Amino acid sequence: MKDLLGLALLLSVCAVAWAKTGRTYYTEERVTTARENVARYAWARATQHRILETGDAIRYYIGPVYTSADTFAAQSDEFIWLLQPTTEIDRTYDIGEHPNALCPVHGAEVKRFGPFNPWKIDPIGNPYQIQCPVGGEWYPSNRYDRGDLTSGEFPDDGKGCLYGGQRWHFLVEYAHMVYGSVVVPTLSSLSQAYLLTGDARYARKGCILLARLATQYPNYGWEGTSYPELEDRTARAYLKGGYHPHYTWKNGGMISDLIWECFLLERIAYAYDGLYEGFDDPEVLAFVRGKGLPVQTGSELREYIENYILRAGMVGLQRGMIHGNEGHHQACALALALVADDCGDRHPNSTDMVEYAYHGIGGAAYMLTNGLLRDGGGHESPGYNTIKLDFIRVAERMEELREAHPDHFSAERYPDLFAEPKVKELFGQYIDLLMLDRFLPPIGDTSNLSKPERMRDSWRRYSFIGPENLFAFGKYGDPRFARAATTYGGELPAGELWEPYPEDALRAALDDPASQIKRDSRLLDAYGVAILEGGEWPRNRALALNYSSTIGHRQSDQLAIWLYARGLELLPDLGYPRTWEYRGTFDSANLAHNTVTVNERDFTYPRFFRNGCRLFASAGGVHAVTAYHSPYIEGTKLGRDAELPCNLYERTVALVEVDADRFYVVDLFAVNGGERHDQSWHALYVPPQAPDLAWQAQPTGTLAG
Ligand SMILES: [Zn+2]
Structure with a gap:
């Protein structure tokens, strides 16, 4: 009852209708700032050059932000319209049933180029085709975009190509890849x-592409909204409202899956804001009317896009159909809220999005307070914890909404997310975790094993993260963040094109001795990692002992150590999984880590208890740590019923520096329980050179399976 009353009050406050009347993200102030940055700073000119001329290389999803605006502005309206495929073509399929990431000619050879997705696309040179990285041949053999559904040996009409008794989904792969890797970056550019x-010219092509996207963007119906008359496009959503046939936990999604859609839709919303006036262009209106859009005016076209993209996205978020890692969906919701700028009495609207993000599914009001440890570590691996930096955009958009509508969004209900003192350490940990000015401890799904290459001077950096340090510096004023933002050579960092650049404040902070970043031995005890480090570049050395207990993206790497010296990872780790298919038995397995396995048993999943550090000391070039964990919690069956439990699992490591050049490591692992203990080591990623012994193949497999 109380909740209903609260809702009624909220609704009555909102009774004043207002609708978007102009750009709300790309304000005149932001545009002026960007142009001034370009006039003044080389980094801003480089960003502009990237937007206008070079774009980013087309890669699978994570990475490309821009295409070349000049290149796409030079294409025909018809080409731009077809750049976004119809969502009648699926974007995923049962990878257990159909060949996934395989070439019909070269088979699994393509996996060398990428186990998730090896394909290349070139929508201008070869629209609606994917290229095999081994032979360079293009699939399908027909030209779908020209209405040809049958030509050649490998035709695909959108439902796949039957070849060799199997169905190959070339156009599904293309439709998924072109959306995230080309369409959305082109809208941004x-x-x-x-x-x-x-x-x-840029606006015209952008508006046509966005109008096309609005005709294809899925939704989950309009029940319970103020828009029951709109078209229900559930059948065109990523999983059509159901669950993934292979990744069976997964539902939702729009054109892409529920996670990636968060940041794609966020960028689309900003692009819509930037293109706002462009929809009044008579050429744009004539073209989209010719394509069957029932719009006479720019206002009507904007309303169509707002309904079928922004509002469809709001419904998707509210129903959990667009949902990523913490930070992803909240940032998407706030972008929709600011750009839609609609706090009228029809729902869903901007107020609903702010509520969703702060007190609904998003839970942002308490996320950083409760979701971060006192040293800034999160509930996930260090790599994934960077996604929480997306809350920067949540906080910034919130302040902009508050400024635009001061009576509507109170600071009590929607507080400053970065005012909590320990949130500062979210930035600090990415300085503290870095070893030899380069390496992040590969705790859980973090970092990538690569062929050993001795690091160069130019690879050194102060922080694992980049431009976010500028936000931290502005927010907290700590000169270390100014230093962390710069290069080792002392160059000032690139700024954000649309934001004022704090050049004078940065220079003043860098003159402050408190800005110095020095790497001594350190303990991030809340997160659970000890770093022993000493020596001077290029002879510095470091060792990390992992005793963390994360919840998400964890691997069986408890009490693993990683060693770095001479600019190399000497005891590395597989790091981020090569695929999700064999993660449990391969990438994440205890035997793949520098730790100890009892009775050949996997570590207990999914929770660990009792972990901590007993000793941490560093003096006179001797650095030592003792930490314990409980990867086999009480009740874990280790084998025979009478088997002794494993209740001692403790590692002591000392890094002893002999002189500027030499050091050694003492490693003592104390384990009880069971009857067999195997210590595994993960060496450098090079072909092994086996000594000349009487080696025999093991037909039943090795210790690792
Ligand atoms: Zn091939």
Whole structure:
């Protein structure tokens, strides 16, 4: 009852209708700032060059932010319209049943180029085709975009190609990849190019592409919203409202899956804001009317896009159909809220999105307070914890909404997420975790094993993260963050194109001795990692002992150690999984880590208890740590019923520096329980050179399976 009353009050406050009347993210102030940055700073000119001319290389999803605005603005309207495929074509399939990431000619050879997705695409040179990285041949053999559904040996009409008794989903792969890797980056480029230059050519193509996207963007129906008359497109969603046939926990998604859609939709929302005036262009209106869109005016076209993209996204978020790692969906919701700028009495609207992000599924109001440890570590691996930096955008958009509508969004209900003191350490830990000015401890799903290459001077850096240090510096004023943002050579960092650049404050902070970052032995005891480090570059050395107990993206790497010296990872780790298919038995397994296995048993999943550090000391070039863990918790069956439990699992490591050049490590692992203890070591990623012994193949497999 109380909740209903609260809701009624909230609704009555909202009774005043307001709708978007202009750009709310790319304000005139932001556009002026960007143009001034370009006039003044080389880094801003480099960003503009990237937006207008070079774009980013087309890669699978994570990475490309821009395509070349000039290149895409030079394409025909018809090409731009077809750049986004119809969502009648699926974007995923049962990878257990159909060949996944395999070539019909070269088979699994393509996996060398990428086990998740090896394909290349070139939508301008070879639209609606994917290229095999081994032979360079293109699939399918027909030209779907020209209406040809049958030509050649490998035709695909959108439902896959039957070849060799199997169905190959070339166009599904293309439709998924082109959306995230080309369509969304092109929307970002064209919108930003227009704002930077005022050239209507960019806006025209961007508006046509966005209108096309609005005709194809899925939704989950409009029940319970103020828009029951809109078209239900559940059948065109990523999983059509059901669950994934292979990754069976997964539901939702729009054009892409529920996680990646968060940051794609966020970028689409900003692009819409940037292109706002462009929809009044008579050429744009004539073209989209020719494609069957029932719009006469720019306002009607904007309303169509707001409904079928922004509002469809709001419903998707509210129903959990768009949902990523913590930070992803909240940032998406706040972008939708600011860009839609709608706090009228129809729902869902901007107020609903802010509520969703702060007190609904998003839980942002308490996320950083409760989701971070006192040293800034999170509930996930260090790599994944960087996603919490997306809360920067949540906080910034919140302040902008509050400024635009001061009576509507109170600071009590929607507090400053970064005011909590320990949130500062979210930034600090990415300085503290870095060893030899380069390496992040590969705790859980973090970092990638690569062929050993001695690091160069130019690879050194102060922090694992980059431009976010500028936010931290602005927020907390700590000169260490100013230093962390710079290069080792002392160069000032690139700024954010659309934000004022704090050059004078940065220079003043760098003159402050408190800005120095020095790497001594250190303990991040809340997160559970000890770092022993000493020596001077390039002879510095470091060792990490992992006693963390994370919840998400954890691997069986408890009490693993990693060693770094001479610019190399000497005891590395597989790191981020090569695929999700064999993660449990391969990438994540205890035997793949530098730790101890009892009775050939996997570590207990999914929770660990009792972990901590008993000793930590560093003096006179001797650095020591003792930490314990409980990877076989009480009740774990180790074998025979009478087997002794494993209740001692403790590692003591000392890094002893002999002189500037030499050091050694003492490693004592104390384990009880069971009857067999295997210590595994993971060496450098090079072909092993086996000594000349009487080696025999083991037909039943090795200790690791
Ligand atoms: Zn091939």
